[in-house]
């Protein structure tokens with residue numbers, strides 16, 4: 001487990017230790033030598049660290065011949081491409097390795113994203129609001145970015161015009177622009193991880209909302225990914241692929 005002492009890391013360690021078919025063989029954190037992982041005999045590593053280090057961790061795991069399940073945010077098209085290329089060029093010890101990166105392992109979040117992508121083509125307006133605990137270091141959330149990109153792709157495929165918006169000044173109040181979809185981030189003590197996707201037409205509105213009230217909500221998805229990644233060579237992005245929701 002990479003990031004073992006973190007909020008997600010501790011929860012994953014407990015879930016793995018409670019799973020009869022899995023064994024926790026190494027806990028790795030900031031300042032530790034990577035030999036803790038490389039020499040552990042691990043088949044699969046789970047990374048919940050920080051955006052600044054997660055890509056380097058994945059490259060080190062590929063070099064060590066260890067499959068990777070990644071929940072850490074901060075991934076870009078470029079960093080994902082580098083992982084795909086590394087997997088393709090990997091030596092004999094790393095042949096057939098799988099890397100599964102998911103912006104969200106919660107079933108409610110994965111379903112919300114899937115439903116939003118399906119709904120996107122039918123509405124003139126679409127915006128995303130993500131709401132999180134105030135200790136989160138990045139904004140907007142990886143989940144909200146993934147959601148907005150999927151909405152944008154569906155809108156583009158359907159030939160929709162940009163969401164109407166007459167705003168002339170004060171654009172900073174309109175949230176981040178993710179591929180033309182506005183994303184708003186709330187940070188509030190008491191929250192864990194929540195997302196609302198709003199769609200509007202003249203005279204009607206659809207709101208899709210999901211709430212992770214506890215980090216245990218991510219664990220079935222993380223454990224499913226740990227079991228599945230060994231059967232999926234190459235890079236997989238999004239748990240929706242494992243759940244057959246695409």
Ligand SMILES: NC(=O)C1=CN([C@@H]2O[C@H](COP(=O)(O)OP(=O)(O)OC[C@H]3O[C@@H](n4cnc5c(N)ncnc54)[C@H](OP(=O)(O)O)[C@@H]3O)[C@@H](O)[C@H]2O)C=CC1
Pocket residue numbers: 002003004005006007008009028029030031048049050051053070071072073074102103104105106142218
């Ligand atoms: N995909 C999903 O379903 C979910 C994704 N996340 C994402 O997971 C990530 C972690 O979230 P969370 O657990 O809340 O964050 P935390 O800050 O609680 O945990 C991060 C952990 O990573 C450790 N760390 C920092 N640098 C390194 C390093 N170089 N090598 C190894 N470990 C390091 C930190 O140690 P230290 O504190 O000593 O620096 C800390 O223990 C975030 O990007 C978050 O957005 C979160 C929840 C669900």
Ligand SMILES: O=C(O)C1=N[C@H](C(=O)O)C[C@H](O)C1
Pocket residue numbers: 073103104132136137140141142143144192193194
């Ligand atoms: O930092 C968090 O807590 C979470 N991060 C992920 C994200 O940025 O989407 C997943 C979930 O929202 C919790």
